[in-house]
Amino acid sequence: MKRPTSVGLVVQVACAALVTVAPVASTFAQSARRDLDESWWAAIGPDGVQRVNVRCGPNFLDPRNIVVRANVPLQISVSTTGDVIGHNFTLTIGRNTIDAPVDPAQKSFIVSPSLSGRFEALCRDTSRPDSPAARAAKTATFIVVP
């Protein structure tokens, strides 16, 4: 069989499209893979609350990127490794502000993000100022999407 002509190929493409049920991966999807694919995409539970567990260590705050949906209650549960003492978890999303001491026992905070955008969370040493490197290591970004 000869290679299809361009017209023939269009027909074949159209026919092929009929056997598909889902759209082809979009440009958004391809670009998003390069941006947010390893982010923590908070899932909305049966109770309508989206959740994320955050771990604060001496040189990390994990996950680093957290994608949450606007206008859905968000439960942030924070715990620390045992060697992190005297730290506060801080996050401000619009009028929602958390600035509370954290420790190895998980503590949960509920916020209702309404603003879309990127918001910085920090596990902050309250006993002395963090160095720039320590601050960078203990920073995470909440990405609120519509």
Next chain:
Amino acid sequence: MSARSMARGWACLVAAVLWTANALAANPVQLENAKPGTGAWQLTSPAQYREIEGYASLTSVNRGGTISLFVNTIAPTYTIEIYRMGWYGGLGGRQVLGPVTRTGVQQQIPAPDSLGTIECNWIDPFVVTVPNNTADPTDWASGVYLAKLTWGGGGPQSYIIFTVRDDARSPAADYLFQSSVNTWQAYNAWGGKSAYDFNSYPDHVHARKVSFNRPYDRNAGAGDFTGSISSGWELNMLRFLEREGYDVTYSTDVDLHEQGSALIAPHKAFLSVGHDEYWSYAMKNAVQQARSAGKHLGFFGSNAIYWQVRYEPAKSGALAANRTLVTYKEAAQTEDPLWLDGDPSNDKFISVRFRDIAAPPFNVVDAVAQPENGVIGVMYHGDPVYGDIVVSDATSWIYAGTGVGNGTHFVGLLGYETDAMFSNGYAPAGLQKVAESPDDFGFSHATVYTAPSGSVVFATGSMQWSWGLDDYNVPNPRTSVLDPRVQTTTRNILARFAVAPPPPLLPPAGLQASGDVGKVVLSWSAAANATTYNVYRATTSGGEGATPYRTGVSTTSFADTAPVAGVPNYYQVSAVNGAIESAKSVEASATPQGPVPPVAPTNTTVGQVGVNLKVTWTQSATSGITANSVYRATSSSGPFTRIATLAPAVSFTDNTVAAKTTYYYRVTAVGGNAGLESPPSATVSAKSK
């Protein structure tokens, strides 16, 4: 037979011998890559709208096995050609089958089920039986294979990717290369659902289970392997290994899950390459066991062992085992049945990140369900990144012969996801940072360490490392970042991996502890290959901890001269050879003795010898007597005065007596285990003349 025909016969024999010798000297990868290659494996007209597509019944097939290729197309006919991927003089592939012309079949396209799973159950496969030619390991040599599907007569094309294994080869290849099929499938949005929200439609809610029984979309599977967008991490590494002639064999995530550490056992090193993100509990357990057995581990990628997955059978029975990945991920806390069932015994398999399982709210205590940096040395910390790897310890053996110094940049090799060292309590002992590279999240790291077994574990902390090894995909879709220094570094690592570590050091046997005065004396049997020993001590059983009490003990005994008094002291001993330390021995304990005076001399007598008085006694029964003292008084109640201290003796003549005077005598012994003086002997008396 004429002289000429004899000469021809000899020439043939010599040629055959030379060929055989060459074949014996060369490994299968070298022999395979000496065969003629082709660039025809590449797609010249990639299907844009799924005009032709397919999937394989298995992610890998062992030599001698069969694998089925299912194809969906509305083309009246199509062709299948199968290529093995390698170097082949730079052409990159060798055709091993086809073209085979087949009649096109329009297959049923399933809709996602309630968990987002899209599983095909297609018909009329093209069945490939891989020969098992034990005399020729290059006859369908182990490798990554691409089945190229082409619309009949030319037109849209696509791939089906699979791996051929050679489980029975003996001797086994030095290196085992693992293809990241789990990650390909997790990202695969064919049919509208992947394990990710970002490319799951229409609601951006990811599938909780994804099936291998479906084609890959253009970005996943072969697309990910070859780098149709901008990745190609695995192919770049593969081409480097095959070009250099390393003796490598191939497998997939699924094989490691199914065969466990037995898959790695015949080889010297296990190579995780590219984006090897999704692992089952059994997979992680397998590499931990391999490490304990002295197998080297190379993580030439990043984000490895990140999400834990489970395997389940396909819903349709024909293609049953391990064809579905369970990927609740962020939804596990509210949806994964293993968490919701209230049964803690299965919580270690919950499909969340390995680093989450040991932390609240799951709090699983398990040697495998732990953060991945405990094996790799580093773990994922951020993306996207496109930067440079920066050398931080140019003295490391990995950089030998590269000429790099601290601060040297490997340009463009950092990304697109990066790993870092985490101070989370799970980092391996002796972890060495060999690169520290600034990125948007602080610093990412490359590391190396030697496990107690002698296993060397190296991690690049970056997927793009392999871009420094090979330029496939240059100039489109990426520019060249080839770096001879990275190639040399990789050769150094692979050379170290090719040397099996010395037999694992076993812990010393026969540890014994005995309490002595003010000390505890330990002895044990020599451990093979040990050069020194470390001694661990505690005052509670099992409390010896990770820090040795003494290091560098060069004999098989040790006297602890500063034990904790009055209580049992507990000890363990480990064998050491260079950077390798064995596990600790069985524990032994002893309580140090306090100082004990000698027992007193006995059978004391005194009698006249001329004008003198002679005292005799039986020496103290205590060993180690260094002296005797003689005491005298003129009253039975004393006071007694020491009148003589003698080298050990059993008599003493008192020539200082006054006439007609009654004297009373006692004798003591000095020495024993602490140099103390014994109680006095019985008092005896006599009157002088």
